[in-house]
Structure formats: structure tokens, C-alpha cells
Amino acid sequence: MSTEETRSPLLHASDGAAADRVFRYTITTCGLAVLGVLLLIVYELVLRSGLSWHAFGFKFFAASEWDPVNEQFGALPFIYGTLVSSLVALIIAVPLAVGVAVFTTEMCPKKLRGPLSFFVELLAAIPSVIYGLWAIFVLVPLLSGYVQPFLGKTLGWTGLFTGPPYGIGMLAAGIILAIMIIPIISSITREVLMVVPQHQREGVLALGATRWEMIRVGVLRNARAGIVGGIILGLGRALGETMAVTMVIGNRPEIAKSLFAPGYTMASVLANEFSEATGDVYLSALIEIGLALFLVTIVVNALARLMVWTVTRGQPARANV
Amino acid sequence: MSETTSSKTSVPPISLRRRLTDHAMTAASVLTVVIVLAPLVAIFGYLVYRGIGSINWDFLTKTPKPVGELGGGMANAIVGSMMILAIASIIGVPFGVGAGIYLAEFGRNRLGSIIRFTADVLNGVPSIVIGIVGYAIVVLYQHHFSALAGGVALAIMMVPTISRTTEEMLLLVPQALREAAYGLGVPRWRTTLSIVLRTATSGVITGIMLAFARIAGETAPLLFTTLGNQFWNTRPGEPTAALPLQIYVYANSPYEDWHRQAWAGSFVLIILIVGSVAAVRYVVRRGSFGTA
Numbered sequence: 265m266s267t268e269e270t271r272s273p274l275l276h277a278s279d280g281a282a283a284d285r286v287f288r289y290t291i292t293t294c295g296l297a298v299l300g301v302l303l304l305i306v307y308e309l310v311l312r313s314g315l316s317w318h319a320f321g322f323k324f325f326a327a328s329e330w331d332p333v334n335e336q337f338g339a340l341p342f343i344y345g346t347l348v349s350s351l352v353a354l355i356i357a358v359p360l361a362v363g364v365a366v367f368t369t370e371m372c373p374k375k376l377r378g379p380l381s382f383f384v385e386l387l388a389a390i391p392s393v394i395y396g397l398w399a400i401f402v403l404v405p406l407l408s409g410y411v412q413p414f415l416g417k418t419l420g421w422t423g424l425f426t427g428p429p430y431g432i433g434m435l436a437a438g439i440i441l442a443i444m445i446i447p448i449i450s451s452i453t454r455e456v457l458m459v460v461p462q463h464q465r466e467g468v469l470a471l472g473a474t475r476w477e478m479i480r481v482g483v484l485r486n487a488r489a490g491i492v493g494g495i496i497l498g499l500g501r502a503l504g505e506t507m508a509v510t511m512v513i514g515n516r517p518e519i520a521k522s523l524f525a526p527g528y529t530m531a532s533v534l535a536n537e538f539s540e541a542t543g544d545v546y547l548s549a550l551i552e553i554g555l556a557l558f559l560v561t562i563v564v565n566a567l568a569r570l571m572v573w574t575v576t577r578g579q580p581a582r583a584n585v
Numbered sequence: 586m587s588e589t590t591s592s593k594t595s596v597p598p599i600s601l602r603r604r605l606t607d608h609a610m611t612a613a614s615v616l617t618v619v620i621v622l623a624p625l626v627a628i629f630g631y632l633v634y635r636g637i638g639s640i641n642w643d644f645l646t647k648t649p650k651p652v653g654e655l656g657g658g659m660a661n662a663i664v665g666s667m668m669i670l671a672i673a674s675i676i677g678v679p680f681g682v683g684a685g686i687y688l689a690e691f692g693r694n695r696l697g698s699i700i701r702f703t704a705d706v707l708n709g710v711p712s713i714v715i716g717i718v719g720y721a722i723v724v725l726y727q728h729h730f731s732a733l734a735g736g737v738a739l740a741i742m743m744v745p746t747i748s749r750t751t752e753e754m755l756l757l758v759p760q761a762l763r764e765a766a767y768g769l770g771v772p773r774w775r776t777t778l779s780i781v782l783r784t785a786t787s788g789v790i791t792g793i794m795l796a797f798a799r800i801a802g803e804t805a806p807l808l809f810t811t812l813g814n815q816f817w818n819t820r821p822g823e824p825t826a827a828l829p830l831q832i833y834v835y836a837n838s839p840y841e842d843w844h845r846q847a848w849a850g851s852f853v854l855i856i857l858i859v860g861s862v863a864a865v866r867y868v869v870r871r872g873s874f875g876t877a
Contacts, residue, residue, distance in 0.1 A: 280772025287774030291691065294683025295700045298748060301741055302703050305710065308721040363617025371614060380618070387625050389858055391802020393829045394851045397836045398628050401844070443624045450621075474599060474607035497709075504711025506805040507833060531713045531805070538717070539730075539809040554717045558710060565709035569702075 309555040315548035324552060330517040330533075332541075337549035339556065341517040345434070345527035346557075349509060350502040352438025352523065353445055358495055361446045365453035370479050381454065388447035396511030399440045404431035404512060407439075412524055427524040430514075435523040437513040441505055445498035452494030456487045456575050493571030500564040504557060506531040530557045636852025639845040645853075649815050649831075655842050659850050661817045662826040665732065668819065669811060669827055670801060672736025677743030678793055682782075684744060685751020685789070690777055692752070701752075704745035715741050716806035724810060732818075732825035735811035739800045746799065750792025754785040798861045802854055804829035828854050 316324065320337060327338025368380055408431030415425040425435075460483050468482035469475075484491070514526020515536055530553050541547040643658045650657030684704070688697055719738030724730055758781050766776040782789065804827075807813075812824040813834065828850055835847035 280775070283775075284773045287777070288691065291683055291687045291777075294680050295687030295692065295696070295748075297680050298684050298700050298707065298744060299703050301744065302707055304722070305714070305718050308718050309714070312721055360617045360621050363614045364621050367614040367618050371611060383622060383625060386859070387621075389798060390628065391804070391829060391854060391858065393802065393804040393833050393836075394632065394855065395628070397832060397847055397851055398631060400836055402627065402631055446621055472599070474603050476607040476610040477603070479610075500709050504709075504713065506711065506713045507829075511833070511836060531711060534713050534717070535805060535808055538720070539812065551717060551721075554714050558714045561709055561711055561714075562706055565706055566702075569705055 305558065309551060309558060313548055313552035313555050315545055316552040317548075319545060320549075324549070325556070328517075328519060332537075332543075332546050335543065335545050337545070339530070339549075339553050341519050342528055342530040342533050342553060343556075344519050345513065346503055346529040346531070348523075349434055349437040349441060349513065349527065349529055350499055352434065353441035353502045354495065354499060356439060356442035357446045357449060357498060360442075361449035361494075361498070362453055362491065364446070364450045365457055366479060366484075368450075369454055369457040370475070370483065381451070384447050384450055387443070388451075392444070392505060392507040393511075395440055395444055396508035399436060399508060399512045403440060404436055407431040407436055416524070423521050424523050426522045427520075429524060430526075432512055432514045432526060433524050434513065434520075434527045437509045437527070437529070438523070440508045440512060441502045444505060444508065445502050448501055449494045449498040452497060452572060453487075453491050456490030456494065456572065457483055459490070459575060460486045487575060489571050490575030493568045493573075493575070496564055496568035496571065500561050500568060503564065504531055504561050506535050510535045530554075632848070632851055632855060635845075635848035636855075639849035640852060641849075644846060644849050648817060651815075652840075657846075659826075659828065659831050659846065659853075661814065662828045662831040662850070663853065665811070665814065665818065665825040666801070666828040668821065668825060669732050669735045669739065669807070670797070672733060672821060673739035673743060673800060674793075674797065676737065677740035677796070678747065680740070681744045681747025681793070681796070682751050682789060684748035685755065685792075686777060686782065688748060688752040689755035690781070701749075704748050707741075707745040708749075711805075712742060712803050713805040713808075716808060716810055719806060719810040727822065730810060730812035730824040732811050732821045732823065735807045735825070735827065736821070738806040738810050739803060742800050742803065742806065743796045746796040747792050750795065751785075751789050754788030754792065755781055757788065758784045794861050794864065798858045801858050801861070802829055804833050 316337065320327070324337065325339050325343065327336075328340040329336045329338045330341060331337075364380075364384060368377055372380060408429045412425070412429030412431065412435070416427075416429060419425045464482045464486060465478055468478045473481065509529055510532040513529060513532060515528050515532055516526040517528045517533070518525065520527070534550055534554055534557075538547075538550050541550055641658075643656055644660075645658060645663070646660050647656070647658035648661045649659070684700065688701055688704075691697065692700065715738050718741065719734045723734035723737050727734070762780060762784065763776055766780050767773075771780070807827050807830050811827055811830070813830045814824045814826040818825050832847045832850040832854065835843040835850070838844070
């Protein structure tokens with residue numbers, strides 16, 4: 265901060281200097297509060313998961329038994345459920361989200377562009393609990409009535425689509441997560457695609473490429489790192505998503521190969537059991553799951569920011585909308 | 586694009602395979618748009634259809650009836666949500682705007698970069714984890730659940746969003762404006778508050794409203810902070826009903842009448858949120874900073 269301004273002789277020298285110092289300290293405190301909140305989160309999670317950490321150590325993440333009555337806690341089914349539901353979501357969401365982004369930036373008439381991105385962003389504004397409500401009463405009956413019997417008949421041999429078609433389960437969770445992360449992935453992809461210089465497109469077209477070849481070679485290839493960043497950001501959201509998943513995944517701590525089977529995620533077990541946890545070890549085990557979830561999402565998000573940043577370079581990536 | 590390369594030049598015509606691929610991919614991306622918009626239309630359509638059919642005067646003015654009795658409403662949850670959101674805004678907005686001012690006006694250094702990165706990271710922390718923190722820092726000291734704990738948790742979620750949007754908006758204010766103020770001998774604090782912040786007001790408010798819309802529908806951080814309540818409560822220190830919580834409980838219940846009320850509650854909630862987002866768009870379009 266260089267204060268090169270020359271003070272008007274009409275003003276007293278002391279004027280404002282003290283006030284400026286107070287202002288600067290106040291504002292800096294607000295800035296430091298952001299840092300403080302993060303440290304507070306880490307401190308509380310580490311402190312309050314200590315009991316569970318001492319009792320189970322690393323075995324906590326490898327054991328699959330979750331028995332609050334006998335105070336035996338293993339987080340493996342939850343980790344499995346979180347990873348698989350997020351993976352299913354990504355498999356569904358990525359092609360759709362990238363497709364929408366490509367359409368809005370490269371193909372769509374200018375007039376349609378604004379409303380279209382507004383509608384996709386509107387998806388991000390719907391609260392998670394409403395997605396869950398819709399999933400319970402519309403998506404799940406649809407799955408159990410039509411989609412699951414069909415998948416079981418055609419793809420049952422893979423082992424991924426076997427068992428009774430209840431509707432509720434890993435597949436329903438994956439689909440609702442996919443609907444929820446599409447806006448994030450697609451808005452970041454759109455942002456990244458728009459940064460690709462126009463002359464790249466013109467260059468490839470001048471070589472005689474068709475529009476799709478231009479998009480593939482001239483646009484998508486250049487934006488690769490940023491798109492992957494957007495996908496990872498979507499993954500970060502999917503990993504921590506709680507309400508909608510809790511409402512449709514079935515909430516049973518089991519590891520099953522079939523996507524029709526009920527499962528449980530790290531976030532859902534917190535949502536269901538935290539306020540009813542009796543006993544210090546039980547509560548501590550839940551907080552340790554929270555700590556693990558926190559660490560994973562931090563790593564995933566930091567990675568994503570870095571990748572988006574390498575493409576947009578300096579332009580702030582607006583991920584919160 | 587292809588009429589310039591007609592057959593009289595030596596450029597070979599684009600092969601059928603390449604043309605078909607081009608058309609196929611165009612069709613595919615149109616299809617993705619349709620597939621993505623379908624659930625949006627389905628969710629909104631169903632919400633309006635079930636919501637309007639379920640909402641009535643009782644719903645807006647009465648408290649929940651005991652299990653098994655028909656009727657009742659979510660009036661206490663609507664008021665409770667407003668109280669929790671007010672607490673969150675009172676704590677979150679000043680800190681968020683303050684942090685944004687710091688980042689924009691004093692943050693061109695190492696500490697600024699660290700805080701900027703921290704805010705981005707905080708943005709990605711799952712809301713349920715924030716709920717644990719609200720539980721640990723408020724509920725454990727109060728020894729019972731309260732609206733205050735929920736407000737604190739939601740405030741933590743507001744700060745990073747507000748600070749980053751505020752920073753973006755303040756940086757759009759031309760440097761010349763600041764220099765002009767300094768040239769007139771206006772102290773720095775006065776320049777920042779009365780000139781820079783004032784100029785960027787509409788943008789800053791946009792950021793605040795977006796953060797507000799984001800936390801208004803949050804359920805996970807409230808589960809074990811405000812807990813919910815079947816009765817009227819206007820004291821911030823007590824367990825309080827909240828609209829998203831009530832929707833969650835009713836949706837998971839086996840009662841038809843509660844399902845109806847869950848839809849009505851969702852309708853009220855979405856009106857609140859979409860209303861504020863639309864208001865934001867309106868303000869942004871009217872304001873001088875239309876780039877947000």
C-alpha cells in the first residue's frame with residue numbers, strides 16, 4: 265500500500281489518520297475471521313473425534329461393522345456408499361453437462377443463450393430437500409415401476425442391476441445427485457469454453473473442419489483442464505450432498521454390488537444419527553466421519569480450483585452459483 | 586461455411602462420414618439440453634401442481650397438529666425460518682462484506698491470497714459438516730438446541746460467498762474514483778465506505794441475496810442445531826421449527842396429509858428463493874454493474 269497522495273494544507277494532519285487505522289484493523293479482522301472459521305472447523309472436528317480415533321485408529325476406515333449398541337464403529341459402508349453414489353452421478357451428469365455447455369456456447373442462437381443458462385442455473389437454486397421430496401414421490405416410483413425392471417432384464421447379467429426393484433437405493437441416489445450437479449459442471453464448462461480464443465475456432469474452420477471437428481479439436485481440447493476442474497468441483501458437491509440422498513438411498517450400512525440395493529453415505533449417517541447419538545464414542549465416531557468428509561472435500565475442491573484456474577487464469581471462477 | 590469451397594477449387598469436398606458425424610453430434614447436444622431441462626420442468630411443474638393444490642389458509646396460520654390428526658399448518662416453521670435467517674444475516678453479512686472489502690482494498694498481498702483461497706475452500710465444505718461445527722460451538726455450551734446455533738451455522742455458510750462477490754464488485758469500481766477522493770483529502774476509510782462501497786452497492790447486494798437464497802433452503806446444518814419444534818417459539822435460545830426441516834420430516838412420514846403439507850411447504854420455500862433470485866436479476870439489470 266503506497267500512500268503517495270499529498271495532503272491538502274487545508275486539512276489537519278491528524279485528520280482521519282487514527283480513524284483510518286481503526287478502519288483498517290476492523291476490516292482486517294473481518295478478513296482474518298474467514299481464516300479463523302476454517303481453523304475453528306478443523307479444531308472442533310479434530311478435538312471431538314479424538315475419542316473415536318483413539319479407540320479404533322486407522323481400522324475405523326477399513327471396518328464395515330456399524331453397531332452403536334456394542335460400540336463397534338467402522339466407516340467403510342459409508343465411504344463405499346458416498347463414492348459409488350457420486351460415481352454414478354458423475355457418469356450420468358458429465359456427458360449431459362458438457363453437452364449443454366457446448367450447445368449454449370457453440371451452437372445455440374444468441375437469443376436463446378441467456379434464458380437457457382438461466383434455466384440451468386435455476387436448477388442450482390432449488391433446495392436439496394425439495395429434490396429429495398420430488399425424488400421420493402416421482403423419481404422412485406418411476407424407477408421401481410419402469411426403469412429398474414427394464415434394466416434388470418437387459419443388463420441384469422452385469423450384476424449391477426439385480427435384486428428386487430424397490431426404487432429406493434443407490435441408483436436413485438446417483439440419479440438425483442446427477443440432476444443436482446449438472447448445473448455446476450455445466451456453468452463452469454461454459455465459462456471455460458468462452459475463454460477459448462475465437463481465433464482458435466476460426467483457424468480450425470479455415471482448415472476445412474466441420475463444426476463438430478472444430479469443437480472437438482479447437483475448443484474442447486484447449487479447455488480440457490478447465491472442464492476436468494468443473495467435473496471435480498461437481499464431484500465435491502456430490503460427495504457432501506446430504507438431504508436428497510438421505511431421503512432416497514435407503515439408509516442401510518451394507519456394501520452391495522447391485523445398484524438396486526439400499527446403501528448409506530457419510531453425509532446421510534450424520535443427518536440420521538447425529539442428534540440421536542447416545543454415548544460419547546458414538547458421537548465421536550460420527551464426528552470422525554464428518555472430519556473425513558471435510559478433508560476429502562477440501563482436497564477435491566482445492567484440486568478443482570487449481571485446474572479451473574489454469575485455464576481461466578486470474579478470472580474468478582464463479583462456482584457458488 | 587462450405588459454399589466458399591465449391592468444387593472448382595482443389596479442396597476436396599467434406600466426406601459423407603464427416604458430415605454425418607457433425608449432424609449426429611449437433612443432434613446429441615440438443616438432446617442433452619432436452620434431457621437436462623426435463624427434470625427441471627418436471628420438478629417445477631410437480632411443485633406448482635401439488636403445492637397450489639395443497640396450500641390453504643390453515644397451512645399459513647396454524648401450527649402442526651399431533652400425529653394422526655388431519656389439518657394444521659407450518660406457520661411456526663415459516664416464522665422460525667425467518668428468525669433463523671435473520672440471525673444468520675445479522676452475523677454473516679457484516680463479516681462477509683468486511684472480508685470482501687479487505688480482499689479488494691487491502692488484499693493485494695500474501696495474506697490476501699491465503700484468505701481468498703480459504704473462502705473458496707470454505708465454499709466447498711459440505712453443509713452437514715458446518716452443522717457439526719454449529720453443534721460444537723453453540724449447542725454444547727448452551728446444553729440444548731437453539732435457533733441461535735442454526736443461525737451461526739448458516740452465517741458460516743454465508744461469509745465466503747458474500748466476501749468473494751463483494752470483492753469482485755469492489756474491484757469493478759474504477760481506480761480513478763479512489764484517486765479523485767484521495768486528491769480531495771478524503772480519508773481512506775471514508776473513501777472506501779462512502780465512495781467505493783456506495784458505487785458498488787447494487788452488486789454487493791446481489792451477492793448478499795445470492796448467499797441468502799443459498800442458505801434459505803439449507804436443511805442439513807439445521808438438523809442438529811435448531812432441531813425443530815411443534816409449537817410456536819420466538820426466542821432465539823430455544824429449539825425452533827424451520828421450513829426445510831419440517832418438509833424433511835413430513836416427506837419421510839407415512840401420512841398422506843403430511844405429504845400434502847410437505848409439498849405446500851416446498852412451494853412456499855421455492856417462492857421465497859426464486860423470488861429473491863428474480864429480485865437479484867432485476868436489481869443487477871437496473872444497476873450500473875450489469876456484468877454479474
